[in-house]
Amino acid sequence: MNAIKTRQDSDKTVIYNKLKKEVLFLGDDTSLEKPVFAIWEITSKCNLNCVHCSSSDLEGEMTKEECFKVIDKLDDSGIFWVQLSGGEPLLRNDIFEILSYLRKKGIDTEIYTNGTLITKEIAKKLKILDVDNINISLDGLKQSHERIRGRETYEKTVEGIKNCLDENLDVVLTITLMKSCIGDLEKLLEFAIQKGMDKVKIIDLMPVGKGDALYKKEMLNKNEMKNVVKILKKYSDRLLIIPEVPYPLLPTSLIMGTGRISGSC
Known part of the structure; x- marks a missing residue:
C-alpha cells in the first residue's frame, strides 16, 4: 500500500504541474497576464461516426505551413x-511534422484520439x-463502445492502447459518461489497472453537435452521478482520476488544486 501511495503522490505532483499549465489553478499567486494553454482542433476529419460527437464537420483544413505559422504565434x-x-488528429498526413515542430x-x-489508427x-x-x-x-466494453463508435472499433482501440503502452507512452483512458454504458464503468477502471494504466479521465456528455440530440436521453441523473462518484472513490488509491463531471457532485477528494476541476475539449 505504501508503494501505491508513493506512486499516487508522485503522479499527482506531475498532473498538478501539468494542469497548472492549463490555467486550472487561479489562486492569488497564479494570476496570469496572458494564456499559456491552447486547445487546437487540428482537423475535423474523422475515421469514425460516433453518435455523441461534438465536433463540426468543416470543409478544408490548414496546410502544414499554416500550422507552422500558428505554432510560431503560439x-x-x-x-x-x-x-x-x-x-x-492522426488522420493528418503531416501530423508527425506538426508534432515535431x-x-x-x-x-x-x-493528443486526443479514438486510438483505432495507432x-x-x-x-x-x-x-x-x-x-x-x-x-x-x-466508453464501454465491446457492445457498449461499438454502439457509440461503430462496429469493429473496440478491438482496434484496445490494440491502439496496447501499442502505446508497449512504447511506455503516458496513456490516459478517457471515458464519456452516458446512461446506456454507465454499467461498464467499473469494468473499464479494472481494465485500465490490468493494462498498467494509472490515469483515467471521466468526462460528461456534451450537448453539442450530435451530442445535443442525445443529451436528455443519455445524461445521468443525480443518483446515477452519485453512484459514479462512489465507484471513482473506490478506485482512487489505484488510479489517478481526472474528473470533468458536474462540479456540485464531486467530493473534495476528487477536486484538484484550489477547487477547480480538469477541463478539455
Missing part, C-alpha cells in the same frame, strides 16, 4: 501546452516525438 504568445484534438518550439503536447509504427513515432499524453477514448 510560441510568441507564451503558450507552452497544447491539446491537439479533432476530428481525429511543436517539440522544436518547446511546447508540450497531448499501429505499432505510429506508437513508436509518438514516443520518439516525446508526446506528453495520449488520451484514448473507450
